[in-house]
Amino acid sequence: MAISAEIKEKLASKQSSMIRAMFEAGQELKKQFGQDAVFDFSLGNPDLQPPQEVLDAIGDVFREEIPGCHGYMTNAGYETTRAAIARKVSAEQGCPVSAKNVVMSCGAAGGLNTVFRGILNPGDEILVSAPFFAEYAQYCGNYGGKLVPVDCREDFSPDIEAMERAITDKTVAVIVNSPNNPTGAVYSDADMVGLVQVLKRTGRNLWLIADEPYRDILYDGAKVATLFDKYSHSVIVSSFAKNFGLPGERLGFVAVNPVAKEDGDELVAAVIFATRSLGFVNAPAFFQRVIEKAVDAKTDFSVYEKRRAALMKILDDCGFEYLRPKGAFYIFCKVPDGGDDVEFCDLLKSHRILAVPGVAFGKRGYFRLAYCVSEQVIVSSEKAFKEVAATLNVGN
Numbered sequence: 441m442a443i444s445a446e447i448k449e450k451l452a453s454k455q456s457s458m459i460r461a462m463f464e465a466g467q468e469l470k471k472q473f474g475q476d477a478v479f480d481f482s483l484g485n486p487d488l489q490p491p492q493e494v495l496d497a498i499g500d501v502f503r504e505e506i507p508g509c510h511g512y513m514t515n516a517g518y519e520t521t522r523a524a525i526a527r528k529v530s531a532e533q534g535c536p537v538s539a540k541n542v543v544m545s546c547g548a549a550g551g552l553n554t555v556f557r558g559i560l561n562p563g564d565e566i567l568v569s570a571p572f573f574a575e576y577a578q579y580c581g582n583y584g585g586k587l588v589p590v591d592c593r594e595d596f597s598p599d600i601e602a603m604e605r606a607i608t609d610k611t612v613a614v615i616v617n618s619p620n621n622p623t624g625a626v627y628s629d630a631d632m633v634g635l636v637q638v639l640k641r642t643g644r645n646l647w648l649i650a651d652e653p654y655r656d657i658l659y660d661g662a663k664v665a666t667l668f669d670k671y672s673h674s675v676i677v678s679s680f681a682k683n684f685g686l687p688g689e690r691l692g693f694v695a696v697n698p699v700a701k702e703d704g705d706e707l708v709a710a711v712i713f714a715t716r717s718l719g720f721v722n723a724p725a726f727f728q729r730v731i732e733k734a735v736d737a738k739t740d741f742s743v744y745e746k747r748r749a750a751l752m753k754i755l756d757d758c759g760f761e762y763l764r765p766k767g768a769f770y771i772f773c774k775v776p777d778g779g780d781d782v783e784f785c786d787l788l789k790s791h792r793i794l795a796v797p798g799v800a801f802g803k804r805g806y807f808r809l810a811y812c813v814s815e816q817v818i819v820s821s822e823k824a825f826k827e828v829a830a831t832l833n834v835g836n
């Protein structure tokens with residue numbers, strides 16, 4: 441009787457903790473074989489230093505002595521920080537957003553939880569294109585909601601027709617994640633227009649939630665589609681975890697499209713209420729002040745681009761199949777010969793390569809490699825990948 445039956449069941453389910461389990465297995469292997477002999481592609485934990493403007497802002501905020509700067513604030517966050525985020529979102533979306541449409545959150549994860557808390561009644565459904573960031577299912581479940589995965593097209597783009605068929609009278613929202621974890625796909629503007637047409641056809645003002653923590657990490661000229669100009673009931677959730685390399689500082693935000701008018705105001709009020717009632721109280725004060733100063737900073741993602749190229753070269757040489765990722769720092773590869781993803785990741789692990797099986801993202805037959813690791817790790821992993829390919833006779 442010590443813990444809830446539901447949590448007990450979740451803790452026992454292997455799937456819910458697969459990424460962490462792989463990461464922890466990696467820590468063990470590193471102890472056993474040494475840091476350099478383990479090729480850990482399991483976790484999306486960015487290793488790039490934040491941009492210089494952010495580091496300078498950390499120093500400036502540290503030295504500033506503003507009375508009350510460590511105190512509580514309004515649950516939505518500092519007005520001035522919200523105004524800075526509103527400017528950023530206005531520029532990205534190409535339409536005016538004001539501070540009152542923005543709520544600061546504890547990372548994108550905290551932001552999603554406050555939005556889900558704000559919109560879900562027990563039994564309500566949220567659609568997502570699969571594969572997807574597995575935590576969405578937990579976040580929905582936290583409030584009695586259900587995540588409904590809809591299998592993507594072959595090229596990892598959302599299957600708009602299948603999404604339309606998946607809408608029921610319980611559906612309250614669709615969540616899109618572009619650039620995508622785990623595929624690295626960037627959804628096209630045409631697909632977002634198609635999705636919006638589907639939502640409009642329902643006549644029900646379903647929410648369109650864009651989870652965008654990888655928004656700035658783009659390659660090959662890819663662009664993230666705007667949504668506020670396309671659909672009134674749209675919400676952007678983002679953070680500075682991946683874009684600025686600050687995952688541990690837990691700063692993110694929720695921006696609600698002002699065109700949603702009263703519904704939007706109500707959602708902002710609900711998100712603010714949830715920030716308080718879920719016990720976040722407010723987003724971290726120090727980093728709100730940092731980000732207010734450095735919101736326009738740019739991270740140099742050419743480092744990830746080089747790593748992506750190095751990893752793709754190894755995969756090509758080994759004959760592994762994948763689609764060239766256009767954003768984020770993941771490659772989602774096919775398990776050779778239609779094999780089982782969990783067994784294949786075990787095989788990789790026996791060669792000291794750590795990857796996450798597709799089942800952890802709702803898509804069997806694939807494995808995810810996170811290349812936010814040093815180029816040295818990637819280059820040194822070549823021999824191990826080649827051994828695995830030889831074992832399976834890949835490409836022959």
Ligand SMILES: Cc1ncc(COP(=O)(O)O)c(C=O)c1O
Nearest residue numbers: 484547548549573621653679681
């Ligand atoms: C798609 C996606 N959404 C949300 C998050 C959570 O991000 P944050 O650290 O900002 O809470 C992650 C983290 O890996 C993610 O991959």
